[in-house]
Amino acid sequence: MNRINKKFENLQLNNQKAFIGYITAGDPNLDKTEEFVYALEEGGTHIVELGIPFSDPLADGPVIQAAGQRALNAGITVDKIFRSVMNIRKNTDVPLVFLVYYNTIIIYGKERFIKRCEETGVDGLIIPDLPLEERDELTEIMNYEKLCFIPLVAPTSKDRISKIVEGCKGFVYCVSSLGVTGEKSNFYKDIKSYLQDVKKKSDIPIAVGFGISSKEDIKKLENDVDGVIVGSAIVNEIRASKGDTIKLKEYIAGLCG
Numbered sequence: 001m002n003r004i005n006k007k008f009e010n011l012q013l014n015n016q017k018a019f020i021g022y023i024t025a026g027d028p029n030l031d032k033t034e035e036f037v038y039a040l041e042e043g044g045t046h047i048v049e050l051g052i053p054f055s056d057p058l059a060d061g062p063v064i065q066a067a068g069q070r071a072l073n074a075g076i077t078v079d080k081i082f083r084s085v086m087n088i089r090k091n092t093d094v095p096l097v098f099l100v101y102y103n104t105i106i107i108y109g110k111e112r113f114i115k116r117c118e119e120t121g122v123d124g125l126i127i128p129d130l131p132l133e134e135r136d137e138l139t140e141i142m143n144y145e146k147l148c149f150i151p152l153v154a155p156t157s158k159d160r161i162s163k164i165v166e167g168c169k170g171f172v173y174c175v176s177s178l179g180v181t182g183e184k185s186n187f188y189k190d191i192k193s194y195l196q197d198v199k200k201k202s203d204i205p206i207a208v209g210f211g212i213s214s215k216e217d218i219k220k221l222e223n224d225v226d227g228v229i230v231g232s233a234i235v236n237e238i239r240a241s242k243g244d245t246i247k248l249k250e251y252i253a254g255l256c257g
């Protein structure tokens with residue numbers, strides 16, 4: 001069974017919610033990224049989302065964009081990231097999900113990209129710019145026992161939610177608000193009914209992300225979902241503590257403990 005499904009099953013048995021933490025691969029370098037993955041897990045992160053830096057990241061807010069730029073300036077490549085995944089897999093079975101733009105996959109070669117994910121131990125893909133119409137082309141070549149396609153739904157998805165989540169494994173990524181990633185003080189006003197609607201329409205776990213940056217935010221949302229996703233706040237914390245892994249671990253434990 002896929003590591004993501006296994007993780008959610010275990011969490012549900014213990015009545016626990018998943019904490020999903022995002023970092024950008026290669027910010028400030030890949031050795032540090034590997035250390036951050038371990039620190040995230042030790043702090044209590046259940047699933048790690050690794051962002052693959054891209055030059056035109058349309059859904060990324062300022063914090064994630066800047067992190068991607070730093071990684072690109074430092075010479076990050078997709079092959080180097082796969083090598084890091086292999087290193088990580090020697091040490092941990094924590095589920096790993098890539099946040100990757102479709103352009104990156106096309107440039108790398110679809111078959112080749114999927115194959116590398118499955119070989120190295122990536123468990124899921126979130127692809128923010130993949131049109132629904134082109135999804136089958138990719139999912140057809142994915143082996144669901146190894147690699148899950150994680151769909152994104154937004155408050156505006158409404159009637160299309162069932163179609164978007166159809167046939168997906170892993171979890172559904174519910175965007176908490178419109179726009180780009182980043183810390184916000186207010187969530188979409190009907191967020192609860194929106195999340196309940198997605199939950200009703202999907203037979204896999206759902207997680208919410210975008211603008212979650214504190215324990216209070218998590219408490220506000222966790223009753224309506226199976227997991228929460230935190231990105232920009234973690235990337236900021238890493239910067240503020242100059243990449244100190246002990247501080248990162250403590251920060252994560254404080255958020256999800």
Ligand SMILES: O=P(O)(O)OC[C@@H](O)[C@@H](O)c1c[nH]c2ccccc12
Nearest residue numbers: 022059128181182210211230231232
């Ligand atoms: O940064 P936030 O607001 O905590 O949201 C998570 C988000 O950064 C991460 O999941 C992500 C990074 N880039 C994305 C692009 C699209 C969707 C999601 C993402």
